[in-house]
Amino acid sequence: MAGSNKTFKSIKINMFFFFLLLAIVFWGLTKFSKENTANVEASIVYENLPENYLLGDDNLQEIDFYITSNGVDFLLYKMKKPMVTIDVSKYFNNDTKSAVLSSEELKEELSKQIGYNGTIRNLSENSLTIQLQGIQSKKIPVIINATVSYGKGFRAVDSIRANPDSIVVSGPSRALDSISGIGTQEVSLKNVSESVSRNVALMPFPYEGLRSKTQSVNLEQTVMEFAQKKLSVPITIQNLPPNTVIKLIPQRITITCVVPIEKFSTITETDFTVVCDFKQRNTEETFISPTLVEAPAYAKNVEVLPKKIDYLIFKK
Numbered sequence: 001m002a003g004s005n006k007t008f009k010s011i012k013i014n015m016f017f018f019f020l021l022l023a024i025v026f027w028g029l030t031k032f033s034k035e036n037t038a039n040v041e042a043s044i045v046y047e048n049l050p051e052n053y054l055l056g057d058d059n060l061q062e063i064d065f066y067i068t069s070n071g072v073d074f075l076l077y078k079m080k081k082p083m084v085t086i087d088v089s090k091y092f093n094n095d096t097k098s099a100v101l102s103s104e105e106l107k108e109e110l111s112k113q114i115g116y117n118g119t120i121r122n123l124s125e126n127s128l129t130i131q132l133q134g135i136q137s138k139k140i141p142v143i144i145n146a147t148v149s150y151g152k153g154f155r156a157v158d159s160i161r162a163n164p165d166s167i168v169v170s171g172p173s174r175a176l177d178s179i180s181g182i183g184t185q186e187v188s189l190k191n192v193s194e195s196v197s198r199n200v201a202l203m204p205f206p207y208e209g210l211r212s213k214t215q216s217v218n219l220e221q222t223v224m225e226f227a228q229k230k231l232s233v234p235i236t237i238q239n240l241p242p243n244t245v246i247k248l249i250p251q252r253i254t255i256t257c258v259v260p261i262e263k264f265s266t267i268t269e270t271d272f273t274v275v276c277d278f279k280q281r282n283t284e285e286t287f288i289s290p291t292l293v294e295a296p297a298y299a300k301n302v303e304v305l306p307k308k309i310d311y312l313i314f315k316k
Contacts, residue, residue: 044128055133
């Protein structure tokens with residue numbers, strides 16, 4: 001009998017909680033089914049901008065308004081903020097170069113997109129003016145971020161260059177004014193033994209709204225194998241006074257340089273010009289310093305010896 005009483009009490013308790021829960025559900029349904037007027041906040045997203053225009057920085061991101069609906073709708077709006085998407089091109093006026101939604105147009109967009117058939121009241125903004133910025137263009141140089149080391153006996157004939165060496169960037173004027181160049185991604189080339197040709201991506205733009213059709217450039221450099229060359233070159237005298245004869249000791253100078261292998265047999269003393277300027281002579285120690293004034297561009301590490309040329313002066 002004791003077990004039967006416990007079972008009966010347990011059933012009574014369970015029935016109590018069941019009816020209590022049922023009463024709460026009915027109360028909730030009754031509560032939420034009643035219509036009330038309350039504030040709703042919606043996010044605004046802008047899309048489909050007119051060609052050659054960008055969105056300004058100070059555009060409205062949220063809007064408040066009042067609707068009359070049941071509690072279920074308000075609960076859903078609180079759980080997930082409604083989002084309204086504005087097709088900017090739809091409201092863009094090409095004559096005024098602006099996009100404006102009137103109060104009625106704004107209410108229509110809100111009603112349609114949140115699925116509300118009633119009357120929207122008390123908009124926080126009576127109209128919506130969308131701030132747009134015209135796109136401008138500017139050419140900026142490409143800044144190469146590359147380190148190159150060469151294999152034994154190999155050297156660069158020229159400096160490494162980017163092709164193209166500049167790009168056209170489009171965007172709002174405030175961002176264009178702040179950018180003066182664009183770097184490449186970092187590149188490290190080691191033991192190079194042939195001419196360089198490497199496609200390299202550009203760095204991302206540091207400011208929003210900037211864009212370019214050029215996303216990468218080609219890094220180029222002519223690299224050749226070099227060998228050391230030694231030549232004996234005559235010295236030319238400049239600014240020698242009339243009726244003056246000078247004898248240089250020595251009369252020829254030794255030039256040492258490294259040249260590409262393919263130029264080794266063709267380079268001669270006539271490719272170099274060494275000058276001693278009589279006006280620049282050291283009168284106390286009677287020497288003149290030689291100056292190399294002409295040499296082939298491909299000749300590297302050019303050294304002129306000796307550094308001082310002795311001289312004797314004779315009068316005619």
